[in-house]
Amino acid sequence: MTERLAGYEHYHSFMDKLTEAGIDDYIDLPMIAVMGDTSSGKSSLLSNISLIELPSADVLTTRCPIMLKMHYSKHKSASVKISWKDDPIGKEEFAERTIGEDNWESITNAISAAQAHIIKMSGKDVARDIVSVDIRGPHCEDLTLIDLPGIVRTTGKNESATLAEDIQGLMNDYLKNPRCVILAVLPCNVDFHNSQIMADALKVDPSTERTVPVLTKPDLIDKGGERYVKDLLLGSKTQSFDCGFHMAKGRGQEALDKKQSIEDGLTSEESYFQNTEPWRGVEDKNLFGTKNLRIKLAELQMKLIQSSFMSIVSDLKSRRDESLELLTSLGAIPSSLSDKKALFRGIKEEIWSGMGSQTLDGHICSLHNDTEMRPSARFLDASTRYQTTLSKSKLANISEVVVGRKAISYAKDKEKYDHGTVCFIDQSEGKVYLEEFAYEATPGSSITAMKQGIPGNIIQYLNEIWIEKPDGSAEQLYAYDLETTRSDPAWISELIKHNRPYKLPIFINTYVFEAIVADLIEREWMKPTMELLESTSKVMEAAAEAFIKELKEASPFHHLQTYLITKAAEVVDALTRETKRRVLEFVEREKMPYTQNHYLFENVCKLRSQRLMDEVTQALPADNGVKVNVNPKTLRATVKNIFQRNQERSVDEHMAEEMQHALNAYGKVALKRFIDTVPMICVEVMQKFANNINHILSDTSDDEIERFVTAPSNTVAKMNKLTRKAETLEKGIVALGELY
16 A cells, blocks of 8 residues: 555645644645544544554543544654644643654553643633644554544533533534545444434535545444445445445454454454455455555545645645735834834824825825715815805895795886795796786686695696695786896895984995895805815814824724824814814904905996896897887887886885895805805815824824834734734745655
8 A cells, every 4th residue: 555655655744744833723634534423433443543542432531633643664653742723821831752662552641641731721621722643653554534522412420511512513623624534433233314423424515525434333233234234335225425435343342351452453353354244245345444444544635635735735825925914914013112213203204294295185095996085075075065055145146036035026017016926937938926926817627637735836837837825726827027027125125224324315324235244144154164164174084094094004003093093183173273263264354345356346337227228128129030110209108117117216225226236246256255265274274284293293202102102912912813824824835845
């Protein structure tokens, strides 16, 4: 057999080095795990394979895996040591035991001592730590087996109540390894189909590619049951297993009581299968005996190693690189104060340069994240909303005819002005409708069918506009020309009336004008102005926090991150307070109307004549390309009537209209100043942040740096874990290099 596997020893040695290095903590390695009930004959089978006496069930009071690593050699030797998996706190090392041919029998005590040490150090009834037994001799094949604790269903007097669950959990760690061959040991006198180990194996290996059932204790088969077991062995009584069944016979209790040696037991086993029916009649003799099982398992293990070799090499490199990358992402942990100060200076400079150049350009957010707006874009978005809000306000649209606002409209057929509330505007037809003025018309069935029972609901039917009234009725609204409809300045008239000075009341009261401007700025523009400042502050604070959290150098230091974020928030808060003071100063100045903008005066002049011009234009025949004869006398009368109506208006009405023109023109000027100036003031929260945070961080004391540049225990533990993983995987890569 050794000759047949010649040339493959280096592969087996490579896998042993990986196991010894602890690679199996991170990568599933090829292995053969021996599993079965405590009474299945598992220990006898392993003793026969390895030619060493394993601790017997009545001696074994602890539970941990035993790894039997067997190698061919001309001389017998062995060593026993512990491979720690959980690395318990306060662990005392176990001195490796070396066994030679002259004290070969002491290997059993050495294994028991190693098991006892593991349980003592772990404080558990079942431990993951492994007793590693290296066996060399002329009887050995190049083979490694993992002996797992036997499955138990009940616990003894001094055993843990969770013993069965703990053993099952340990077995599951090996069962779920896709590169682990399951050597399932079953006594012949137990129902195969109700076996716990077979049920567990088939859960993880339903295709039976990596399960090898080994039948033991054939001498205990009930008389007449041999035929069934034979059919099972030959695969005719159950599903096919890729590696087939095998049968072995260990030493019985009588042989053990007589101190029969393992070698004599193997001779008895060979004789049993050669001379006992129905086994002697089976043509394939390779299905029987420990010697054939050794050969079968050695060949199987080598095939397993060869088939998974390249994927293991790939896993070694990729997971080593992944660990190093994660370790790098956590940053370095300085130990001396000078190193900590150097790290802190570097972080401070990165915040200063990074935030100074990136905040408004938006480089903080990754380009691949299309859903998250950059800080600059968020500020611009807030500024745009601010402009939109102010542009829709009353001060910016004093003269606009809008739904819900009072309006004056000239009714040509009535030869008078109507005052009412705009309820509908038809821009396409150039018509406006006041809810107080309607025709005397009865709604037809079509209008009735379109009613919703909602007072104020507008119904459009053909070229008619109807409105539902509170009493459930509907009225057809009168259509006014939008061109000759004006916003009603009656509210201004009321203000003029209630604030009239004792002086000659024929001039516009500038105090009323100033009060209206100040009131509208306070009521309509102050809130969105403060909201823009608050939004800018939040954008800056969030951008600073995101930037700090992305600093790799600061990532291992939770307290430092918290300190930097807190200081950043303080800087933003201080800048916000200063900016708010400046914004409020600007708003207070704007409440005192003033401008040299020629647009104001040009617009006022235009608005003064616009109403009369529109009424005259509206009264003239339409310019549609058709020649119309106009009676001069009629034309003069029409124009005279227009001016007559204008002259009949009261002084207060004229002053209110004049003030509305002034407010309309000034509102446009003030709007432009607000939407330009306020964002420019607010953005200084972002523009000044970098210098201010740099200044404040420069005052950080050595004691604070010493305290903050200290990684939390969980981060240190994570880094140590990653370091161990990377170093362990590196050992595997080094072993790979030695392979060639």
